[in-house]
Amino acid sequence: MKSNKRWLKWICLGLACGMALSGCSGNGDDSTDSQGGSGNLPVIRFATNYMAGTEQFHSDFSEMVEAYAASVKDKYTVEFESESGDNLRDKIKTDLAADNLPDCFHYWTAGSVKDMVDNNLLLDIDEYFAVSKNLSRDNYPESSLGVYTFDGKTYGFPIEGSSNYMLYNKEIFDEKGLTPPTNMDELLEVSKALSADGIVPLAVGSSAGNPAHFWYAAVFYQYYTQEESNTICGEQDKWLGEDNIVKTGNLIEQMRDAGTFPADTLGSGDFAPAVSMYNEEKAAMIYAFPWVIQQFTDEIVEKSEFMDVPVMPDAKYSTSDFVVGGTNFGFVVNAKSFHDESKQAALVDFVDYLLGDEVNQLVAESGRWAVKIQEYDESKLNPLYVRAQEYLDGREERVHLWSNMPAAASQEVFSYAMDELWAGSATVDQINQDIQDSINSDLS
């Protein structure tokens, strides 16, 4: 009996060891590894939000880039790390904290990369251009490169501009006997008339600041130049004392109280709900952006006309002379990866492809405001994109305030302050104080 028990114990032990070892065996295929790299081939980790999403662009981009990765699988392996939309920011912050930045990744501009630049994590692109066969500084407008430039050096490749545009549904306006508002008084009148009929006048809500902060900038820049904005956002204690910033907040409050925005500013905030509302003709006007162009239906595009943002009281600058936008998205390279001689050639080859004409043409076809200087096949561009470009041609670009904030923390505080402003859950003074505190904190 005793020896049976002893045998049973040893059998159980053996089974347990066997199960443990079988769980550890093999390399475990990395689900992000498209190539199943082997041997000593360099591995390039590429993070992006261009591959996750429901737009045609996302699947086209994935197909294109994965095909290229397959074509070079004998030279190097590409590992794709894909996150959707703003989640890419969270992912990169996590990688940063884990000292595990990808080799190259899409990312936002200006304040978003400040921490990485300050810690010498990103590559000076002039070093890249020195070895690249296909790319040079001449491929990019200097104004676009400026968003990645700190102390005279540029740390990223600009890809997308964010030029904002405003559309109205001509059919709704004609039915109601209204004309598109050209100033604040007309905007408030039109808002009252439309909301009385159950139509949202302007599909701009605020969820984590989107898309509200763009509309806020459209009002703000009627009182400030780009240089003034740079000072207000880039120096301590400049935001709070500004009368026109208080005025901007008060004007937004007036619009909110007149029912200009969706009633549920948070629930109907963010880009997709705004476009959905406009597509379904539940909203008469929309303030929109390049990256949502593909989401508009053909029917609504037919019914839509461009308009300028209504002029605010005592505005110094005409809304027909400027466009809120600026390059807000691009591509950066991990400096450490570039300086690793074992992977530099592979990295340069892959980045040259990613930033090349073919991929960039696809970016432009999606409606995104491609900033790279190259020949674009205009016959393949989205018609609304072409119309928007024509409408906004020649206007001075003003960088939207979120991008102008000094670092990530103040960008987030600014975004959430917009939620509070739109929802009326904080006063203009409280919001401005919070924004000032965060700017001061980031600059200290």
Next chain:
Amino acid sequence: MKKRRDMAFSAFFLAPALIVFVLLIIIPIVMTLEYSLTSWRGVGEMNFVGLENYIKLFQDRNYITTVLNSFILLIIGLVVQLSFGMVGAFLVSRLNRGYKFYRSVYYLPSIISAAAMALLFSIFFNADMGPFNEILSALGFGDSIAGRSWLSDSSVVIYFVAVPQIWQYMGQQFIIYLAAVQNIPEELFESASLDGASSAKMFFKITVPSLRPITSVVVILIITGCLKAFDYPWIMTTGGPGYSSSYMAVMMYREVFKNGHFGYGSAVAMSILFISLILVVIYNQANDSLGSEKNQEKRARRRRMKI
């Protein structure tokens, strides 16, 4: 010798779980504690600041808001989930027919993804497009009720974020209590019934006392679940407007991953741990005290005096 061999054998089988526990629970807690004592932004040097982050927490009105919100969720959870779990389990256990149907129906919401549920409710409560306000209007409520933007109204948004979460997990407590109720000897109910006790009296005099041990477990589950809640407010409102629908875990996430304040966010994370521990200890002490022989004798004496 045999005892030592047996202990070694037990230790061998416990070791994997212990290693995983240390690697995935203890070490991260210690690291989080370390980060909470710094002003680290996720990159560059970690500057030691001592308890500065914790002092800042108690001066931060946003943090106080999130603590209050977490306690609102906790109180609603304790009241609703405990009572539904207990009463529901008692009633369903008394059924002759339909027992399995009710058991499945009440548990069903718990198995659905929280993210999907949160998205569903965010559309449901949307004042511009959702059906909730239309239902209220059809029920005869005026614009002051049926026209409100529940998710954008900072005075009430926390309730509209809390209620769906409480509703989704009611089934879990129900199932736990159902299993416990079924272990109460049937003879107790039979003899009470013979003595003329009503269902309510049987519930309060037999079921509730018998479920005390399992109630301890359920309360601890509710406390820990509510204090680490994140998904509902994040998906429905991202914790806004401002922080009015944020729980402590949402604030932790925003501070670390949105604002890049790893040190401060870690302090928020540690505060969740400390508050959970304090509440659980207080509850256990209160529970033990209630259940102690001395207190049981006191209560019996009071009952006899009443008779």
